[in-house]
Amino acid sequence: MLYFYQPKTSEGVFHLMDDEYQHCVKVLRKKVGDEIGIFDGLGMDYHAVIKAITGKSCAFEITKKTALEPRPFYNHIAIAPTKNTDRIEWFVEKACELGLDEISFVLTDNCERNKMRTERLEKKAVSALKQSKSGFLTKINPLIKLKDFLKADLKGQKFMAVVEPDLPYFTNELKSGQTIITLIGPEGDFSKEEVSTAVNVGFQKVSLGKSTLRTETAGLMAAHCVNVINEY
Structure with missing residues (x-):
């Protein structure tokens, strides 16, 4: 699964913009219905499905979330x-x-x-x-x-x-x-x-x-x- 970065996912921001949008939609040609992974950089691993794509953003819906275990150092x-x-x-x-x-x-x-x-x-x-x-x-x-x-x-x-x-x-x-x-x-x-x-x-x-x-x-x-x- 290909992963993208949205640091505000835990705050209810369920869309990719700017560089992440460009990478997802323009470079990798992801489409509505495709499964993607989302990292917030804080230890949460989200599985998601693309729900809508516009000219500037890519909306997704969370299907699964997992809290990753931090390293002990x-x-x-x-x-x-x-x-x-x-x-x-x-x-x-x-x-x-x-x-x-x-x-x-x-x-x-x-x-x-x-x-x-x-x-x-x-x-x-x-x-x-x-x-x-x-x-x-x-x-x-x-x-x-x-x-x-x-x-x-x-x-x-x-x-x-x-x-x-x-x-x-x-x-x-x-x-x-x-x-x-x-x-x-x-x-x-x-x-x-x-x-x-x-x-x-x-x-x-x-x-x-x-x-x-x-x-x-x-x-x-x-x-x-x-x-x-x-x-x-």
Whole structure:
């Protein structure tokens, strides 16, 4: 079954519009009477039947609804945006397919980009939701200065992936069933001041392995490691 996104389904909004309408009606050529799936991004899985199609919307009727079970852990990655837009979009798409719960973009001293828009990244998250059928939409946060991010009341296990010798390996420090927050720096790594500040607010320095990874690769690896530890 092909799925579409309507975040207000639980509020009684039973129609697709804009991009979801275009995808359903114009691209996939769905017709009245066809069965479709609907995700609201909040953990509800709806089966529906198309009841009417106009020039701007596609109305559907719910035939079945199922509450999906949330994962017993929460995976949040805070990452420095790359200069190349395609690379950060790739990270968002793949990390969301893996079920990452939240992505924050942090402006660091060695950051390659100091401005970014999240609209396209949010669309990537919706696409990943439909592809993976996880039922839960990844939260995408706008760019924020790292020092401001670190001032937030962050709960759970907190890690900072850095390039230093003799650091504990990330997966060896992870605990299952926890909220995990992982900081991923830019290509030039975090500055000494940033590392010191993060450590002072409870972040633990860890290694992602012997290889020197690109920012987006490191972020994806961190997302996957948390899944593996939780046997997801």
